Amino acid sequence: MKLVLALDALVPPLTGIGRYALELATHYQTTRNEFESMRFFFADRWVDDPADFLRAGAAGKTGKKRKGGLLRTPKWWRQWCLRREMRGHLFHSPNYFLPRTVEGGIVTVHDLSVFKYPETHPAERIKHFETSFLATLERVSHVITDSEATRREVIDYFGWSPERITSIALGVEEKFCQRAAPTIATELAKHGLAYGSYSLCVSTLEPRKRVDRLLAAYLDLPNPLRVRFPLVLAGSAGWLSDTLREQIAQGEREGWVRYMGFVDEAFLPLLYSGARAFLYPSVYEGFGLPVLEAMASGVPTLTSNSSSLPEVASGAAWLVEPDNHEQLRDGIVRVLCDDEWRQTAVARGLQVAGELTWKRCAERTLQLCRRFG
Template sequence: MTAPNNLRVIIDGRPLVPARSGIGVHTAEIAGRLSVTPPPLIASHAEITNRQGIERCRFRVDRAPNGILWQQFVLPRIADADVLWGPHGTIPVALRIPAVVTLHDFSSITMPGRHLLKTVLSFNVFISQSLDRARRVAAVSKAIADEAVRWFGVPRRLLEVVPNGVDDFFQPDDGESGNYILFVGTLEPRKGIHDLAAVWWSLPEPRPPLMLCGDPGWGMRLPDGVDVTGWVDRERLRTLYQRARIFVYPSRYEGFGIPPLEAMACGAPVIATRTGAIPEYAEGAALLVDPGDLDSLRAAIVRLLRDEPLRRDLRERGIERSKHYRWDRSAQLMTELLFEAARG
């Protein structure tokens, strides 16, 4: 008799090739928890050096000059499986097996000038046909699901919200908080780094140091006077969250926005913008402002720096709220979608 969880899954592993952030985190956290036999095969065009959390998966590398060519011409040829998961949102035009795609955001369409050309081409050229051909579509937030329906006509019956999450690794400790303002994410214009830097410079002295944690993205001139850590491993990242006096995430556009949720889980008081899924998971547990509203951002930062009881309250609310967003649950939802797609 066939085991109830027997399903051959192949995953487009391109998000796992660079240092993990955003889509790469989502891909790894879910891939390592998929309840399928045999373990999922992660295929890629280059070596995946960071296999933390995905050790049980199988791997295949077919080297290609770039990820787009590999996805369109190599992946369909090697996709000998029951179903493909495309965590980048797109699938090969010539794919012959069922597929599930995950939508994280549409920023390459709405804000093409804030992305590399290769990113725009890899998504915008193939997204419409990919959504037409995918048997099931996952979206990381209700906001992105609504956009998929509105802009591409994706039927509601094919959509499922599979949110990002946290696990027990991200939790508070009993240590003393530091005296710095923390941002975590790729350092690029759409993350609102310039907004944050401008507001930080306007704070009354003595102002806490501003720490930017993440790899520089494209088109970003790092502001003067701030501390930049670059990419850090999970252990260092957790400590930064736990010790932050406040965490600020001023993004102009998000599909989900994982760092504020991780910060909440670690007990950092959070200020973030109302974009993507952030209002869905943070309303009432963080201070929220509109994207690009520098006056409101500054007022929220000044208020939270001065109000210790409010920081304690947001810390407790954030910890409790984060318990409702767990990677185990998201992986369970994705497992169900993959089985449904394979069955047709």
């Protein structure tokens, strides 16, 4: 089989889609002898080693060179060369869109939030999807989704035949695991945290994540509980979040919120495993990777009863209606305080996470690609 994997999401800091692309690429490299040709593509250049490319990007050293010459050659000539080099290959884009130089292939659709919740996205993103994404769907032969929930949405929203869409669950890295307090206490202390002394939410600050509802519910907790287990927020600033940032700042002044911003990959697994509880009341997710990471870390988890989140949690999390204030508040109390439920939830969460590995995701994806390549 001849396969090209797009790496346009491989940009630091790595997002969930970027992680997905990197994990696929890493697995494909280890099985390269199974391919007649296996190549990686970024923008309008070929990439030899995805991990090296990501490290160079983080260091600002990706440069402008590609095989065949410099990027200052005419665009039409580069596109003609790329079309010729891709001839006979199956193209897989892990990030919604096919390049205009590609006539067909497979794409992974992670969610339809831009169509279902347009008010939670910047206008330029909506415009991009309304043009480029629909043009992509006209050319692809098959679609991959991260969950059955998203698969059903694509079928219903675009009228696609079920046979043309396959759901393949994402995976969790081995570094997200249970850790005893002594193994991470020192690192947590460097950030002013203590093992088991905080609730955690890892999320971009954007409207559909419902971090504002989480803050309102947390503020309504009994004061001793809120003081004992302050809420730690980790994640990038996102968009449409000015009002939310004001809420966060108020909570920080009052001492029950800690906003850490983007957390580097080395510390994030420790931050998870040191939490008393993980709270993720997003109203809509195509998969909800943070929920899986929290369960793999042995942390009792609360999440929403909507979209793919119950599917990912698979009975291991406390489910709530994220826009129901009382239900969210009472759920937080349960996840923090109900020791019997917590013990059961941890055991079930570890079981679920143990079955969802990146190796399994990559093998199933490659198996699907073989059908078309």
